[in-house]
Structure formats: structure tokens, C-alpha cells
Amino acid sequence: MSDDKIVVRKKKKKFKVFPLVNGLIFILISLIIIIPIWKVLCDSLDARSAYGLNLHPVEFTLGGYQAIINRTSLYMPFVISVVTTIVGTFCGLLLVTLGGYVLIQWEMPGRNFFAYMLLFTMIFDGGMIPKYLVIKELGLMNTLWAVILPMSINVYNLVLMRNFFEGIPESLFEAAQIDGCSPMGIFFKIVLPLSKAALASIGLMFSVSFWNDYTNFKLYISKNNLYNFQIRLRSMVSDSDIPNDSSVSPETISSAATIVAVLPFAIIYPFCQKYFVQGVNVGAVKE
Incomplete structure (x- = not known):
């Protein structure tokens, strides 16, 4: 295999790093945006205290929305x-x-x-x-x-x-x-x-x-x-x-x-x- 082909392959492998890092950064930013909204949504459906990091309703209820409608x-x-x-x-x-x-x-x-x-x-x-x-x-x-x-x-x-x-x-x-x-x-x-x-x-x-x-x-x-x-x-x-x-x-x-x-x-x-x-x-x- 010639030296020119080795150099070309190395360049191609190096070029693929940026899209990977770029994608990971955007995934991280998306999670930073989505998780708080998801947390608030879960809290609105949870009858228990909303303190703590619960990413799913422990006691499912629509009482919060019912209270908003009744007010x-x-x-x-x-x-x-x-x-x-x-x-x-x-x-x-x-x-x-x-x-x-x-x-x-x-x-x-x-x-x-x-x-x-x-x-x-x-x-x-x-x-x-x-x-x-x-x-x-x-x-x-x-x-x-x-x-x-x-x-x-x-x-x-x-x-x-x-x-x-x-x-x-x-x-x-x-x-x-x-x-x-x-x-x-x-x-x-x-x-x-x-x-x-x-x-x-x-x-x-x-x-x-x-x-x-x-x-x-x-x-x-x-x-x-x-x-x-x-x-x-x-x-x-x-x-x-x-x-x-x-x-x-x-x-x-x-x-x-x-x-x-x-x-x-x-x-x-x-x-x-x-x-x-x-x-x-x-x-x-x-x-």
C-alpha cells in the first residue's frame, strides 16, 4: 500500500470526528432543554410532593389540572x-x-x-x-x-x-x-x-x-x-x-x-x- 493512500485514509478518519462530537454536543443541549420540561410534566401528574428528581409520576393524578380548571x-x-x-x-x-x-x-x-x-x-x-x-x-x-x-x-x-x-x-x-x-x-x-x-x-x-x-x-x-x-x-x-x-x-x-x-x-x-x-x-x- 502506498504512502499516499495511507495519508488519505487517515484524513478521512480524522474528518469523521467532528460530526460525532457535533452530534454529541447537540444531544447534550437537547437533553438539557428536554429534561426540565419532562420533569415539570411528571410533577404535574404526580400527587406526591414534587421535590426530588423523579422522571416519572409516582402516584398518577390529574388533580393538578382539575384544580387549575376549577379555579x-x-x-x-x-x-x-x-x-x-x-x-x-x-x-x-x-x-x-x-x-x-x-x-x-x-x-x-x-x-x-x-x-x-x-x-x-x-x-x-x-x-x-x-x-x-x-x-x-x-x-x-x-x-x-x-x-x-x-x-x-x-x-x-x-x-x-x-x-x-x-x-x-x-x-x-x-x-x-x-x-x-x-x-x-x-x-x-x-x-x-x-x-x-x-x-x-x-x-x-x-x-x-x-x-x-x-x-x-x-x-x-x-x-x-x-x-x-x-x-x-x-x-x-x-x-x-x-x-x-x-x-x-x-x-x-x-x-x-x-x-x-x-x-x-x-x-x-x-x-x-x-x-x-x-x-x-x-x-x-x-x-
Whole structure:
């Protein structure tokens, strides 16, 4: 056997090490993510105390979920979370799509200036206190708009959407203009239909942000009847607001509430997965 063949074989064997290590790392990361969720799920189905590392229910029960269903005081926070998520996602997509579309108007004077100004606000944030003062001066305190509007204007998502729009062939815009299509007609008939992947991925990011929002509700909302599900969940997990039920432990009830909070997106994500995967590299490939 020649020396050249030996060198080639050694290189091939050495090359296979990276995929193996890479796969092991991803398996480890997956386990780090999955095990806590599985632990909480098992705790929500276990009538015994949830302390300890039990990866299966010792005493199976649905009492935790029954306690959540019977507690009508959780209904309104859940509805508020749903409403803010739907309205906030719609407003967010509306703003970032229109803003991204404006920033790809090549003939618009000062287009790059406005784009850089948006990037500046993303890098150099005003901070919590200025935001609080602005919300207060606008009279939005103790309203759901105090939570929806600030999160809807997301510069990062706007930049992603603009990058995706820039990946649309310019020839399509020129052909539409020749056919007499207006700018808004181009937006609704060409841009949006070609942007399903970006809309799905960015919409999912908006939805998760609104659904899991805790900080803004804590800052801008002081009325108990306007608290969302995450605020109630936090009070339950801290053992200060758990219903008394002798059949199950408080940890079982708080774990069941956590699963209820996670469940909507656990159901939705598989249907959006193909669009989300397509939109991960939004704007990465351009004409």
C-alpha cells in the first residue's frame, strides 16, 4: 500500500470526528432543554410532593389540572394573555412589514439614514426609566396598550423583514410597476405572498414574546384585573397563591399551571415548523 493512500485514509478518519462530537454536543443541549420540561410534566401528574428528581409520576393524578380548571380566577388572566398575544402579534407584523417595505424603496431619499437610525436605537437602548416615563406621559398606564405598543415596535424583527424583502428579485417590482400596480398593490399582491416564511417565523417570535411577557405587565400594570397568566403563574410558583387541595401537593398544581402556559405553543409550533426553518436565515440569500 502506498504512502499516499495511507495519508488519505487517515484524513478521512480524522474528518469523521467532528460530526460525532457535533452530534454529541447537540444531544447534550437537547437533553438539557428536554429534561426540565419532562420533569415539570411528571410533577404535574404526580400527587406526591414534587421535590426530588423523579422522571416519572409516582402516584398518577390529574388533580393538578382539575384544580387549575376549577379555579375561575385564572380564566381572565388566560384570556388577557391570549388577547395581548393575538393583538400584539398582529400589530407587530403590521409595523415591521410596512417599515421593512418602506426601507427597500430604493428611490426614497434618506433611506439609509433612517435604516441606520433604527439600528442605533437597537444598539443604544434608552433604558427602563425613560420607557416608563414615556408610557406614563402618554396616559397608557394600566392599559393593555402599554404592553402591546412598545413590544410591537421591534427593530430587530423589522431589520429581518427588510432583509427578506431585499431578497425578492427587483425585476418583480419593475414588472408590477410597468403593469400599473401601485406601491401598496405591490406590497399586498407580490411582497406579502412571497414572504410567508418570514411572516411565520417573525410572527412566532412576536407571539412567544407577548405570551411570556412578565416584565412589562409588572412595570405598567398595577390593577389585578389586568394581570396576564404569567403574573398569576409566578405568584403560584412562589407558593403565595396556590389553591388549597388536600388531594395533591402545591407543587403539583404549580407544575400543572406551568404546563398549561407552555401547551399552546407546544401545539402551534409543529404546524409552523417548516416556515420557521425557512425563515431562520431570513434574507441570507439575495439575488
